[in-house]
Amino acid sequence: MPIPIQDPDQAPGGALKRLPLLKAAVLFIATVCLCLGVLLYLQLEQSRRHDLELARVASSNLTRAMAQQAEDAFMKADLVLTSLVDWIQVDGYGTAQRPRLQKTLARRVQALGQLHGIFLFDKQGQWIVTSFEDMPRGPGVADREYFKFHQQNASTIAHVGPAIRSRQNGEWIIPVSKRVNDKNGNFQGVLLAGIKMAYFDQFFKSFSIDDNGSMFLALTDGTLLARRPFVESQIGSSLAKGDIFQKHLPNAPAGDAMINSVVDGTVRLYGYRQLDAYPLVVSAASSRDSILKDWYGTAFQSSVIVALVVMGIGLFGWVFVRQVRLGERVEADLRKAKDALKLIATHDSLTGLANRRLFEQALDIEFGRGARQSSSLSLIMLDIDYFKRYNDAYGHVAGDHCLAEVARAVKSCCHRKADLAVRYGGEEFAVLLPDTNIQGALVIAEQIRHSVMGKNITHSGSPTGYLTVSLGCYAFVPNALDTIEVLIERADAALYQAKHSGRNRVAVLSMEGGVEALMRSDR
Incomplete structure (x- = not known):
């Protein structure tokens, strides 16, 4: 939505x-x-x-x-x-x-x-x-x-x-x-x-x-x-x-x-x-x-x-129309500037993805909607593997280019208007998926992982020789006892598990019998 x-x-x-x-x-x-x-x-x-x-x-x-x-x-x-x-x-x-x-x-x-x-x-x-x-x-x-x-x-x-x-x-x-x-x-x-x-x-x-x-x-x-x-x-x-x-x-x-x-x-x-x-x-x-x-x-x-009066009215009208046109141009410029400010306020300037401010607003809206409609809400957290080594090896300019390429890969896998791709901070990204269960989140996460790998970005500091990402997924149906912080913490926990399990993989955190279980995917 x-x-x-x-x-x-x-x-x-x-x-x-x-x-x-x-x-x-x-x-x-x-x-x-x-x-x-x-x-x-x-x-x-x-x-x-x-x-x-x-x-x-x-x-x-x-x-x-x-x-x-x-x-x-x-x-x-x-x-x-x-x-x-x-x-x-x-x-x-x-x-x-x-x-x-x-x-x-x-x-x-x-x-x-x-x-x-x-x-x-x-x-x-x-x-x-x-x-x-x-x-x-x-x-x-x-x-x-x-x-x-x-x-x-x-x-x-x-x-x-x-x-x-x-x-x-x-x-x-x-x-x-x-x-x-x-x-x-x-x-x-x-x-x-x-x-x-x-x-x-x-x-x-x-x-x-x-x-x-x-x-x-x-x-x-x-x-x-x-x-x-x-x-x-x-x-x-x-x-x-x-x-x-x-x-x-x-x-x-x-x-x-x-x-x-x-x-x-x-x-x-x-x-x-x-x-x-x-x-x-x-x-x-x-x-x-x-x-x-x-x-x-x-x-x-x-x-x-009457001709003189009409000429006077016409002259006044010409001046007025010019002022109106000038005002419209100024208004259009202000509208563009306003849109630009909105974009700056809600999107990351480097990657073009939503920033944390817009992410928090959307998360708050979707959390409340999921609670009202009893619909599943999924969150994917991902991080670029060995990104510090990439910056050290290729420089910050290449690092920024790398971040932009990963952002495009992430955004290309968000097929619905309601899906929101976010630069969460540094080399960390997030994907909010309303009306999506854990299986759906896992599919999207795998698409993102393969999309990044498909770009074949050389990374000498990675064991694979190419740039990869690690992803953590979590999905649940919000209720009155849950909080937004819980959703972020559990998706982040899944990401942490994926990174500690060898990177370049997807980890899924789910609730089974009241116990959190971790599923990994490194296909």
């Missing part, structure tokens, strides 16, 4: 797992840095969403105001046209009525600042009367979109057409027109009110948006009527392929969306709204960069601060 040796690093009753401090430190530092990064991300993401939400609210309010203004402008023009059409359809527009009609049109234009002018065309598209005093000259307006619309449609509702340049003075206008019928409902001409493009341009400029923002007024088919910033080449272009008209308006008449503009490629947050009374759509947009400008600055500053 192995000798139980208590590890001071273990608690009684079970092993304690040592905390892997280095791994724990690295994991802790990595976790702290990761948490800082996650918290920064969450804070910045929340701030970004807050800024975008504020921009959405502002965009919604702006488009609502734009829609209301546009609807008011077109409704006033529509009401003027409706009253005039009713009058013209009753009184006609003959030569006698034209002076009065011209003055009426002029007063209406003066009353509504958004109007460029009011024009009446006959069924061939020729000018009949306008709000201007001078009658325009030219081929007429039979080629205009609004004229063709009323010529082909009997509807009497106001029609809003694509933006055009007035043939009166070249100014950009948005045409609002109504069909004029005779008493029988036949097409007799078109009454047109031109809303100034400049009116919407001034209206758009009254709102504060960023340099990359935009505002526009368009027909529901995507035809652009007015835009801020004003780019003349874009007026009349189609926005029908844009996301607002393709994806969003079909699902909701009002809303907002982050869109890459089809006009200039700028990513903007668009608020859009379709008018209820007219086929018009208004939209206001702020560029994403301007919305998040402050957020970008905050994000940069926060990121720099």
